Amino acid sequence: MPAIENVQTFAGITNENEFYSHPYLAEVFKGDIKDRLTAWEAEEAQHASDDAGDTNRTPNKRLQAWAQRWFALRGQVQRGKDEHERWHAFMQMQSGLLQALGYAPPPRTLTLHELASGLPLPLWQLQGQRLAIIPAYQPSREDDDLLDHQLTAFHYGTEPLPTHIKGETWAELLSDAVFGADQPPRYVLLLGLDEWLLLDRYKWPNNRALRFNWADILDRKDADTLKACAALLHQDSLAPGEGSSLLESLDENAHKHAFGVSEDLKYALREAIELLGNEAARQLDEQASGSKKSVYSGQYKLDASVLSLECLRMVYRLLFMFYIEARPELGYVPINKSEVYLKGYSLESLRDLECQPLPTQQAREGKYFDLTLRRLFKLVAHGCGMGGEQASLRNADQVALQGAKDTFALAPLDSRLFDDTSMPLLGKVQFPNAVWQRVIKLLSLSKGQGRGKRSGRVSYQLLSINQLGAVYEALLSYRGFFADEDLYEVKPAPKKLLVSSHLCKSHEV
Structure with missing residues (x-):
């Protein structure tokens, strides 16, 4: 089978x-x-006192x-x-x-x-x-x-x-x-x-x-x-x-749990997109202000839907790397074979810093996370140590990757997801450590449910294809926009309360 x-x-x-x-x-x-x-x-x-052997x-x-x-x-x-x-x-x-x-x-x-x-x-x-x-x-x-x-x-x-x-x-x-x-x-x-x-x-x-x-x-x-x-x-x-049998109830509970995990991850990804989009818009506005332009109005107005699509691609990159690094048996990234990749290039190395305090402004605004991630994405896109695939890289990139080339091999991934030309707006910004740390934390830790429950680490090795597929499909319809005023997300009232309210109004009339 x-x-x-x-x-x-x-x-x-x-x-x-x-x-x-x-x-x-x-x-x-x-x-x-x-x-x-x-x-x-x-x-x-x-029946401990009964003389019935093993029965x-x-x-x-x-x-x-x-x-x-x-x-x-x-x-x-x-x-x-x-x-x-x-x-x-x-x-x-x-x-x-x-x-x-x-x-x-x-x-x-x-x-x-x-x-x-x-x-x-x-x-x-x-x-x-x-x-x-x-x-x-x-x-x-x-x-x-x-x-x-x-x-x-x-x-x-x-x-x-x-x-x-x-x-x-x-x-x-x-x-x-x-x-x-x-x-x-x-x-x-x-x-x-x-x-x-x-x-x-x-x-x-x-x-x-x-x-x-x-x-x-x-x-x-x-x-x-x-x-x-x-x-x-x-x-x-x-x-x-x-x-009903116990296994039927287990199936029902398993379905509920899978739905819950998918929902948590879906909202975490959405928040990550908003964090990246807001920071990118802020930096792009600062760059435009220097040339007396505005990204929020006029000829150079920033298209929120384009920016949100690029941020969506960025979090999909993270999701892909989380999954592929958690599955060394797939044989793509040398997460278990190369100490250089694990400690110098991997997303897992940044995941270990997800809860590390950033006490100073320099630590919060630094670019270590951003440089590490973009170097990792470039490795995935162009490959390393596989022969002639690095000919298209700039000389500076070749120097940066030379140490890895001599240590491990990584086949290039021919995918639009890792093509930097598909993200021209995000190519103009560098996200500070504080933003990237928050994004990685959102994708790494599950929400604690109930009083006294602590957040747990999401195991991408255990996540099913069906669950990841559900998350992917849920975000396909995501569309970001710039809010003209403060907006608040509210939870609908329970149906019973709504019915009761309608009945009361009807009675008053």
């Missing part, structure tokens, strides 16, 4: 193509499963207790002489995991279920339209990816293998025979030898999945990871007897 982003917040659990947004898993998820974990712990405490322990503790037996059975699979011996050990491995998570043990023989017409599949459990548990393990293909395993005559026992299933991988069968059925299950647990995949029919078209590597999870025995596994995979979470 193609994976755009495979990120691990919990050791052994891979969030493929954002089954949940990465910021949600890192920042919010633990709080959303806290009630479920607390209820399990309370139930365990209530009353919390699911995460039962998973941990199964680790030693799981690895012993895993060794039996490796030593198995034929398909039947390997399958028997596989069933025992999965049986312990399933029972720890509240499911019945797997049946001794596979039962065929025809989810889609003419496509009978061997399943272990099918709970209405909520959940299907499918053993996808193909003996003798232990090293292959789970989604590449296939159904063979072995899985069908005495039944003939359907001809149109022969050669189909589970990646194909899920789309055609499972989620493509007339009444498909919402969730699927696809069980392999070492891994499980948790799939949602609404997310499967985008190849989104949560992959659980039991060898890693049970070996590490990390408490937070075991709790996350229990909360995500337990029968009560996926297929409760009645009402």
Whole structure:
């Protein structure tokens, strides 16, 4: 299965193509499963005096207790002489995991279920339209990816293998025979030898999945990871007897969180544009005053929409650099490979100064931030250390970049975003340290929510493409203008109050 982003917040659990947004898993998820974990712990405490062995322990503790037996059975699979011996050990491995998570043990023989017409599949459990548990393990293909395993005559026992299933991988069968059925299950647990995949029919078209590597999870025995596994995979979470499932509520909360992060960043970027635009207009007016011209009226009047567009491009540059430096695996900037780039050229080096006090007027009006950023943007636009791409640079620029050229290589980025000719107005100004520091701080720190909450650092590594896309689209319609008088942004009154006001006025009439 193609994976755009495979990120691990919990050791052994891979969030493929954002089954949940990465910021949600890192920042919010633990709080959303806290009630479920607390209820399990309370139930365990209530039955502490009962002589019931492991049955009353919390699911995460039962998973941990199964680790030693799981690895012993895993060794039996490796030593198995034929398909039947390997399958028997596989069933025992999965049986312990399933029972720890509240499911019945797997049946001794596979039962065929025809989810889609003419496509009978061997399943272990099918709970209405909520959940299907499918053993996808193909003996003798232990090293292959789970989604590449296939159904063979072995899985069908005495039944003939359907001809149109022969050669189909589970990646194909899920789309055609499972989620493509007339009444498909919402969730699927696809069980392999070492891994499980948790799939949602609404997310499967985008190849989104949560992959659980039991060898890693049970070996590490990390408490937070075991709790996350229990909360995500337990029968009560996926297929409760009645009402909405825990995973449905997690999806709803994840959506709200993604929207909130996008909104915060959108307003931070808008404020950054206003800061840059106001400072640029001030400097351009000072330059015009020297030649007895005005940028606010007459022949040389400054076009506010043009200026706001240039400021928008400038903050998009910052957004691009924040993202690309947070993703060294993309291999574009040498953020992890070159100390010279990291400390001398990177945006990250300025981000470390975002809260540094600027006590003197010289510090506030200095141009260190501006020079560093423009040098970084020039590096990105023209490249460095790649051969002849620096021929177009002026001699002064070549001297400035010579140290970097001998230390790291950076391919030129052929993009209008980093073309200085697209920003002629901003090319005439130099922003002071105080302005740039405020702008970088806006884009670096999230707003603290609620009383006593502190601002946190925005992790651009965890921000999803969808969230950045939402921010980008929201700012496309942004249009700046020069205000002729003081303006105040106000929040609309709650709808209930507005209705009440209208009713009162109607009554007075």
